[in-house]
Amino acid sequence: MTAQPIHPHGPERVPRNAEGIAAALDGPRRMDFYRELLAAAPEEAEGVLRRWWCEAMLDTDPAGDRLTAAALDGTLPTTSIADLVARRQDAGLPVE
Structure with a gap:
């Protein structure tokens, strides 16, 4: 017998990468995202991706x-x- 999750996990609404985040944002916000990501130092890039992924998830929330x-x-x-x-x-x- 195997354990099954109570709430099955499907694919994420927004993939956790720059391409997925950009695709979920509208035009002006997409440009803000790319501008911030390109200006970030390498050690800051993960934080930028994480913050904008949260923004993209909120933007695409069906109950938003x-x-x-x-x-x-x-x-x-x-x-x-x-x-x-x-x-x-x-x-x-x-x-x-």
Whole structure:
């Protein structure tokens, strides 16, 4: 018997590489991404890719418009930092 994930992992919406990130961004944001990536020192490039991958994932989130509207309306569910820290501690995850 093998363990199966509860939520099967499919291919990522945005591949974690420069080409995938650029393809997920619209024209002006794509140019900002390339400009920042090309200006980054080699040791900074990974951080630039990581940040823009997060931006691309948010841009392509099917629920993005709903979440944005809820945030602007003040109806987005929130949680306190204390609750998050407690949940991480209960799960045995690091808290720094």
